[in-house]
Structure formats: C-alpha cells, structure tokens
Amino acid sequence: MAFEPPRRLVRALGETAPDAEGWLEKLPEAAQQAVTLRELTVERVQVPGGRSSLVVLVRRADDTPAVLKLAPPRARPESERAALAHWGGLGAVQLLEPFTTEGVLLLERLHPDVSVRSLPEAKALLEAAGTLRRLWVEPPGDHVFETVAERTGRQAEAMRATASASAEVAGLVDAALAARAELLVSPPEHRLLHGTFRQSKVLAGERTPWLAVGPDPVVGECAFDLARLVRDRVEDLIASPSGAATTRRRVKRLAESLDVDQERLRGWTLFRAVESGVRALRVGRAQDAELLLEFAGWL
Structure with missing residues (x-):
C-alpha cells in the first residue's frame, strides 16, 4: 500500500515546519517499515488526518484494531509517548507498546470520525x-x-x-x-x-x-x-x-x-x-x- 501523506498534513507542515520536507519524503518508506516490523495489516490512511502526523488504521497480528502514528521530531512524539505512558489509559488513548521505533506510536483504536x-x-x-x-x-x-x-x-x-x-x-x-x-x-x-x-x-x-x-x-x-x-x-x-x-x-x-x-x-x-x-x-x-x-x- 502507498503511504502518501494527506494534503492537510503536507500543507500544515509546510506552514509551520519547512524543515520537515525531508521527513515527508522518507515517510512512505518509514511507514512501510513500521507496519512490517509489527506484522500489521493496513486498513487505510486516516484522511484528512492531523496537522502534525500520519495516522494509519491497522490491525495487529491477533486481528485487534489499532492506530499507527508517525510524527516528525518537531511534533515531539517522544514527549507524547511519555505522557500517554504516564496516564496509562486514564482519560487518554492507550499506548500499546512502550517503545519500538523513535517517532512511531502504536495506539488503541478509537472511533476516528466521532x-x-x-x-x-x-x-x-x-x-x-x-x-x-x-x-x-x-x-x-x-x-x-x-x-x-x-x-x-x-x-x-x-x-x-x-x-x-x-x-x-x-x-x-x-x-x-x-x-x-x-x-x-x-x-x-x-x-x-x-x-x-x-x-x-x-x-x-x-x-x-x-x-x-x-x-x-x-x-x-x-x-x-x-x-x-x-x-x-x-x-x-x-x-x-x-x-x-x-x-x-x-x-x-x-x-x-x-x-x-x-x-x-x-x-x-x-x-x-x-x-x-x-x-x-x-x-x-x-x-x-x-x-x-x-x-x-x-x-
């Protein structure tokens, strides 16, 4: 599957993080590597998606739904990971893995359109x-x-x-x-x-x-x-x-x-x-x- 970043993400990063151009170029390959490493099945890229990350709806090897999120360093994904780990699912989405790849988060699937x-x-x-x-x-x-x-x-x-x-x-x-x-x-x-x-x-x-x-x-x-x-x-x-x-x-x-x-x-x-x-x-x-x-x- 092609992991093309949604136009909303490209436009937002162009406004706020011109230095993210290199990250965007490598994003399809990075997303494919993240999927392969975790043995995920891809359903679709969330569109229009967010302004600072690529969000992919996936299923894990045991068929449970999840969300794969990839974000550039400027978006502070490791800070997000630390906060989600500290909250432990209380009031916030659950982090499904503590750390595998920098800038990549595997999260509990919510209802993204609601x-x-x-x-x-x-x-x-x-x-x-x-x-x-x-x-x-x-x-x-x-x-x-x-x-x-x-x-x-x-x-x-x-x-x-x-x-x-x-x-x-x-x-x-x-x-x-x-x-x-x-x-x-x-x-x-x-x-x-x-x-x-x-x-x-x-x-x-x-x-x-x-x-x-x-x-x-x-x-x-x-x-x-x-x-x-x-x-x-x-x-x-x-x-x-x-x-x-x-x-x-x-x-x-x-x-x-x-x-x-x-x-x-x-x-x-x-x-x-x-x-x-x-x-x-x-x-x-x-x-x-x-x-x-x-x-x-x-x-």
Missing part, C-alpha cells in the same frame, strides 16, 4: 471538560516535559517579532504578553497537561465514552490547558451577535466547573488566542487570524 464536536455545544463542552480533568495529574518526578513558561517564552518571542512589523496587532500582543508575565509569577499548581486540548481531540472510545488523543504535553497550571477549550467553535462565536457575552459566560462556566480561577483562565485564553492569531497571520492564514484576534479583543 469527536465530541459531534455533540450539541453545551454537551460537548461538558464532556470535553470532564475528559480534561482526568488528565491533570502530577507529572513524573524525573520528567523532561516542557514547562508552560518555556513554551510560552518561545511563543512570546515570535509574537514580538510579528507585532513589530504589524501595528494593527501590537496592542493585543502587548496585552497578551503582560497577562503572561503576571500569570507566571505564582502559578497555583504544576500538573501534567494535554497542551493542545480542544473538542476535536476527544474521540469516542470503547473502554470509556470519550478519550483524549494527540497531546503535546506540557507541565504547568490547569488554566493554561483549559484556555484552548474556551475558544472552541470560534467561527460560531464570531458569527453570533451575542458572541462576546457568550464567551464571557463560557469562561465563567468552565472555570467554575473545573475549579480554576476565572481571571487566570481569562488571561491564558487571551494569550493563547493572540498567539494563535499572530501565528496564523505570519503564515498567511488571514481569515483565521482575523477570527482569533477579534475573539481575543472580547477578553
């Missing part, structure tokens, strides 16, 4: 938040996960560079960076976080109704993780005449339901929305940038 986004909005937020809560555990004592301060520090540098060339976003960038600086002074806890959590990262499973997939794990305060969930379905929020009020209510409701400080959640939501908007602007996704920066302005 995420909580298929639910009505209020129910989706409730189920997603419940899943996220289970992931917030103490990190391993000897962990090497990136911290929130480290990750947002790298992002802050890129935001400053873009803001210096675009006066229209400078005000929002200044507000986001000021919020970050204040939030990092005394974080209330240090937990293992999913890192890139949103509704589409929660898939239907067999062991439990919903399980998280695709973490980019980081260690820090819970409000940072929850912040990305606040802006889910941002296009619907922007299109609604009550979008700003709905956003503020969402911040309050999510903060209360997960025992997170509301102002800290608002601050991290502002930072993460501006960071995403500036990044979209930088790679030429003007429409996405406009939506995210308008949303950030409501905060």
Whole structure:
C-alpha cells in the first residue's frame, strides 16, 4: 500500500515546519517499515488526518484494531509517548507498546470520525471538560516535559517579532504578553497537561465514552490547558451577535466547573488566542487570524 501523506498534513507542515520536507519524503518508506516490523495489516490512511502526523488504521497480528502514528521530531512524539505512558489509559488513548521505533506510536483504536464536536455545544463542552480533568495529574518526578513558561517564552518571542512589523496587532500582543508575565509569577499548581486540548481531540472510545488523543504535553497550571477549550467553535462565536457575552459566560462556566480561577483562565485564553492569531497571520492564514484576534479583543 502507498503511504502518501494527506494534503492537510503536507500543507500544515509546510506552514509551520519547512524543515520537515525531508521527513515527508522518507515517510512512505518509514511507514512501510513500521507496519512490517509489527506484522500489521493496513486498513487505510486516516484522511484528512492531523496537522502534525500520519495516522494509519491497522490491525495487529491477533486481528485487534489499532492506530499507527508517525510524527516528525518537531511534533515531539517522544514527549507524547511519555505522557500517554504516564496516564496509562486514564482519560487518554492507550499506548500499546512502550517503545519500538523513535517517532512511531502504536495506539488503541478509537472511533476516528466521532469527536465530541459531534455533540450539541453545551454537551460537548461538558464532556470535553470532564475528559480534561482526568488528565491533570502530577507529572513524573524525573520528567523532561516542557514547562508552560518555556513554551510560552518561545511563543512570546515570535509574537514580538510579528507585532513589530504589524501595528494593527501590537496592542493585543502587548496585552497578551503582560497577562503572561503576571500569570507566571505564582502559578497555583504544576500538573501534567494535554497542551493542545480542544473538542476535536476527544474521540469516542470503547473502554470509556470519550478519550483524549494527540497531546503535546506540557507541565504547568490547569488554566493554561483549559484556555484552548474556551475558544472552541470560534467561527460560531464570531458569527453570533451575542458572541462576546457568550464567551464571557463560557469562561465563567468552565472555570467554575473545573475549579480554576476565572481571571487566570481569562488571561491564558487571551494569550493563547493572540498567539494563535499572530501565528496564523505570519503564515498567511488571514481569515483565521482575523477570527482569533477579534475573539481575543472580547477578553
């Protein structure tokens, strides 16, 4: 079978990781080697798939369904492996092998086409938040996960560079960076976080109704993780005449339901929305940038 990377993956890596071109060229051969080594039967490549990895639906030698995932180093697949091993299937997809090949993960098969986004909005937020809560555990004592301060520090540098060339976003960038600086002074806890959590990262499973997939794990305060969930379905929020009020209510409701400080959640939501908007602007996704920066302005 030909393991051609989906167009969505090629486009996303072209925007965010131009240095991944060599990885993409070697991907079909690497996928074939991973399948052969594990004696897997391939069903299909998941399309449109993710933005940072190739996902292949397979069956193991005993005919149990599984997922083979291949990701470039930039996507930190070994960090994902370590987080999944630490969670041990509680709230997240189960890792089926501790380590065989760097950059290759064999995972429990969920229902790849059924995420909580298929639910009505209020129910989706409730189920997603419940899943996220289970992931917030103490990190391993000897962990090497990136911290929130480290990750947002790298992002802050890129935001400053873009803001210096675009006066229209400078005000929002200044507000986001000021919020970050204040939030990092005394974080209330240090937990293992999913890192890139949103509704589409929660898939239907067999062991439990919903399980998280695709973490980019980081260690820090819970409000940072929850912040990305606040802006889910941002296009619907922007299109609604009550979008700003709905956003503020969402911040309050999510903060209360997960025992997170509301102002800290608002601050991290502002930072993460501006960071995403500036990044979209930088790679030429003007429409996405406009939506995210308008949303950030409501905060």
